[in-house]
Amino acid sequence: MSLLTVSDLSVAYARIQAVQGVSLEITPGSIVTVIGANGAGKTSLLNAIMGLLPAQGEVTFRGKSISRSPTEKRFSFGMSLVTESRDLFTTMSVRDNLILGANRCARREIDQRIGDVFGRFPRLRERRSQMAGTLSGGERQMLAMGRALMARPQLLMLDEPSLGLAPIIVREIFQIITVLRQNGVAILLVEQNARAALQVADYAYVMELGEVTMQGPASQLAGDSRVIESYLGFGGVDANQN
């Protein structure tokens, strides 16, 4: 059974074809990664899936076509996107940012969900009254993920969660991603950090110039000579190493 199916999706800006005929699939509770260089079209793909950008093609979520559904509808069906810019309310507290992520629910339910998020991200509990704008990069990413989780999504989409973070924080974030999967949340992970992404993912797609050029089980792609040469050749942060 497929949770999300994207068929032949294309996104064009005025003069640039950013995404060209991309198809992908995610089963419930799995981690799928899309890796690719800067400019490959990864962000455009995620934004189109979330309905933030007009696109051609078909997006099906939980068996229903959502290609014509506005973003709020997609959100209420159970998909959440943490954008590259994290989109936090910088002059509001950590706690209030979390409350804004709850999707129309009762006070007691909100408190319970905040408790769950603090359980996953103890650092956010310590900083619950602090303004979001004063958090470190890693804490901002945690808050953005926590806010997305407040809606209890079945699909969490993450756009470059490791961007700009120190290696030790990247490992922490990726560890949380695997725990979320164990709890049944499917994850669509877009990353330039191919090494870390391929370590946690079940299945992977490689995007180049708007198109999917390779796909397969993540462990298989991690051993593919073309992937090694283009994406794993140097540097990168290991998701598991301590």
Ligand SMILES: Nc1ncnc2c1ncn2[C@@H]1O[C@H](COP(=O)(O)OP(=O)(O)O)[C@@H](O)[C@H]1O
């Ligand atoms: N708002 C925009 N207007 C015009 N071109 C854009 C816009 N956003 C992205 N692009 C272009 O679309 C292509 C894909 O960009 P993007 O989806 O951001 O890739 P990635 O996330 O893989 O770096 C790039 O050539 C980029 O310059």
Ligand SMILES: [Mg+2]
């Ligand atoms: Mg991007």
